[in-house]
Amino acid sequence: MIVHNPLLCKLQNYAPYRIAPLGASHRKQSIDVTIRAKTESPVPIRRRQALSILFMTASTLQTAASDAETETSQFQTYSSPKQGYKFQIPSDWQKTEKSGADVLFVEPASKAGDIGVTVSPVRIKSLEQFGDLTAVGDRLLAAERSKESTEYVNLLSSASRRGENGTLIYSYDYKLDTSRGKKRVISTVAVAGQKLYILNGTVKCSKPGPDCSPLGGPGVVESVQAASSSFDILAVQ
Known part of the structure; x- marks a missing residue:
C-alpha cells in the first residue's frame, strides 16, 4: 500500500511539475x-x-x-542507474508496481511493511535550500498532524549524514496513530541534480498498547532501518 508523504506537499511549491505521493517503504552481517x-x-x-x-x-x-x-x-543492493540511487533491501521482499513510486518492495509474509522510493523534479539544487534537519522535520510532522485521520504523531529520532558523493541526506523515524491504524514511518530525504529523492519505509503496528508492536515482528523494522541507512545517491547529475 502506498502511503502519502506530507513532505512532498511542502516541496510542491518548488517543483515545476506536480509531485506524485510516495508509497506506503544495512545491515552488515x-x-x-x-x-x-x-x-x-x-x-x-x-x-x-x-x-x-x-x-x-x-x-x-x-x-x-x-x-x-x-x-x-539476506540483503541485496537495489540500484537505479537511470535515476541515480541505491539502497539495501531484504532479498525475499517482493517488488511491486505502484503509480507514483519509482520502485516499491513489500514484505511477503504478512504485508506488514513496505519500502518505496519516489524521484521528482524540483527547482532547488540542495536539501539545505529547503531547510535544516529540524526545520524539515517540523514541517513533516506538522503536515501529518493536519490530516483529519491523524490521532497522534511522535518523532522518535532524526539524523543527518552525507552520502558517498557528499549529498546531504535527512532521515526521520516517527510513530503515527491514525483512524485507520497505527504505523511506524521512516522517511529518508535527499536532493541532487534538481531531483527530490524520498525513500519511505512503513511498518504496520498492532493496535493494543501505546508502543508500536510491528505485526511482522522486529525484523520488519530492522529491514526498513537498513534500507534507510543504506540509501545513497549514485552521482549528482
Missing part, C-alpha cells in the same frame, strides 16, 4: 572466526592428531563461511 591453538602444552602433537585438528579446523571454517554467506545473502 559478518562472522569473525578466530582459531587459537594452544602452544603452551609441553606434550608434542603427533601427526595423526595434527591431521585431525587440521580437518576439524577446515570443517569449522567451511561451516562459518557457509553461515556468513547465508547471512549476507
